[in-house]
Amino acid sequence: LLPNTAASTRLSQVNDHLTQPNSTDSKMAAKITVHWLEDSRAQRILWLLEELGLDYEVKRYSRDPKTLLAPKELADVHPLGKSPVVTIVEDGKTLTLAESGAIVEFIVERYGSNLSIPASSSDMQARADYLYWLHWAEGSGMLPLMFSIVFAQLPKQGPWLAKPLLNGVSYGAMSQFVLPRLKENxxxxxxxxxxxxxxxxxxxxxADIMMSFIAEGLESSPLPNDKYPNIFRWYNSMLERTAYKKALEKGGKNDLGRFT
Amino acid sequence: LLPNTAASTRLSQVNDHLTQPNSTDSKMAAKITVHWLEDSRAQRILWLLEELGLDYEVKRYSRDPKTLLAPKELADVHPLGKSPVVTIVEDGKTLTLAESGAIVEFIVERYGSNLSIPASSSDMQARADYLYWLHWAEGSGMLPLMFSIVFAQLPKQGPWLAKPLLNGVSYGAMSQFVLPRLKENxxxxxxxxxxxxxxxxxxxxxADIMMSFIAEGLESSPLPNDKYPNIFRWYNSMLERTAYKKALEKGGKNDLGRFT
Incomplete structure (x- = not known):
């Protein structure tokens, strides 16, 4: 195969631009509000903004203590009523954006490309890894975690007469279907x-920011944490970051154990 | 607010590069193989490659007829053993990439940026919409669809003695939990x-390519299709595309009804 010269040149030009830090103007011009729900994926958006040194406002929401669902007020911000949602005002235009992966990718490329791997990276594997984990966290990664929450909640939310029955179904589904997939992941x-x-x-x-919520999920999952030394070595080094700690001060530590 | 001149200039330079069609060299140099599983998210990757006019090879896999799971051979291609997975050989380097959203984003930016909205788009809403649906399809979009599959399969895959019981649980979970979320989505x-x-x-x-699988999910869901005229108007216009039809010839039509 011949080396791919035209494409490489084009890509390295793009690279030059993308790796330049964004101007201070750009950071000053955007007014960012994070709609932050307790014990949710929203905490990592605060961490992202702290890593990028951006100013932002936090609007706090609490879960319904019985159903553990998001409150109705979030539906006034975005039709699906979930968190995180961010609103960004830039040059008089307002954008409302939900879906964690999209928020991270949008904010990183627009206000802080130092947290991205440019499309033009000569290291095709690095760019692929970046996109892979960015998408994986909310696709393949969250799926068995959400199943483990739903099957743990099934006996708690169902009618009390059916509890022994629902406990049996929950146990069967967890051991035969959910746990094997969690372990595999x-x-x-x-x-x-x-x-x-x-x-x-x-x-x-x-990608690290997106994957942090998966590590939190592992922490409160039924899996033995000592089987995953690499994950916790990585995760602990994230917890030690100044930006991570600052984000905790502005939001708060997730208690994901309440879902299981 | 002052217009964000430094950032705009930088972004429009990036734009110039990203909107140039990729060179024929680039397309010729990459050898792409799609590991295609019947009745799966893999079909849309063939459609993507047809839209971009790229050459590719299809390796076909069948599901286990009893469990409906992917066959073990897929685990030889990628550790999680799912489909789609693509292998790309470029300038002697081999990349193996899974996760639909990552595959679409990577291939579009590397070999066919005409199917993207450049980061530098002056229309911030358009870029946000692009990233939103790209991530939403496999995150928020697939979640209730996967729950509807799991609760439909629960009575079928469980021990036959427990079938009446599992049917009851499945019905309760579908009506109280899954269907409201499907409808909302x-x-x-x-x-x-x-x-x-x-x-x-x-x-x-x-984004349209990613969302096509969600529309297929609606088609075989218990929801009344006639309530969603905009979705089917959009979806039918996708089905009429030459590239979509060519992809069907190389792969095959999904039968998602077998999961429910």
Whole structure:
């Protein structure tokens, strides 16, 4: 195969632009509000904004203590009524954006490309890893975690007469269906982090920020945490970051154990 | 607010590069193989490659007829053993990439940026919409669809003695938990497509390709299809595309009804 010269040149030009830090103007011009729900994926958006040194406002929401669902007020911000949602006002235009992966990717590329791996990276594997984990966290990653929450809640939310029955179904589904998939996922992450400090390209990126919620899910999952030393080595180094700690002060620590 | 000149200039330079069609060299140099599983999210990757006019090879896999799971051979391609997975050989380097959203985003930006909305788009809403639906399809979009599959399969895969019981649990979970969320999602898509031919920026993008699997899910869901005229107007216009039809010839039509 011939080397792919035209494409490489084009890509390295793009690279030059994308790796330049964004101007202070750009950061000053955007007014960002994070609609933050307790014990949710919203906490990592605060961490993202702290890593980028951006100013932002936090609007706090609490879950319904019985159903653990988001409150109706969030539906006034975005039709699906979930969190995180951000509103961004830039040059008089207002944008409302939901879906964690989209928020991280949008904010990183617009206000802080230092947390991305540019499309033009000569390291095709690094860019692929970046996009992979960015999408994986909310796709393949969250799926068995959400199943474990739903099957744990099934006996609690169902009619009390049916509780013994629902406990049986929950136990069966967890042991035969959910736990094997959880184990498979975390074994895969564990192997992917062997000898690595970050998920993509040897540096902190939006992929690490997206994957932090998955690590929190592991912490409060029924899986034995000591089986995943690479995941916790990586996760603990995230917890030690100044930006992570600042974000905790502005939001708060997730208690995901309440869902299981 | 002052206009954000430094950032705009930088972004429009990036734009110039990203909107140039990729060189023929680039397309020729990459050898792409799609690991295609019947009745799966893999079909839309063939459609993507047809839209971009790229050469590719299809390796076909069948589901286990009893469990409906992917066959073990897929685990030889990627540790999680799911489909789609693509392998890309470029300049002697091999990349293996899974996760639909990551595959679409990677291939579009590397080999066919005409199906993207560049980061530098002056229309911040268009870029946000593009990223939103790209991530939403496999995050918020697939979640209730996967729950509807799991609760439909619960009585079928459980021990036969427990079938009446599992049918009851399945019915309760579907009516109280899954269907309300499915309806909410499809009502939201329906509203988002009002007066629009595409999901983002007024043109066909990777976001439409990602969302096509969600429309297939609606088709075989228990929801009445006639309540979603905008979704089906959009979806039918996708089905009429030459690239979509070519992809069907190389892969095959999904039968998602077998899961419910």
């Amino acid at each position: 975390f074994r895969f992450i564990e192997q992917s982090l062997a000898g690595k400090d970050y998920f993509a390209g040897g540096k902190l990126t939006g | 499809f009502r939201f898509i329906e509203q988002s497509l009002a007066g629009k031919d595409y999901f983002a920026g007024g043109k066909l993008t990777g």
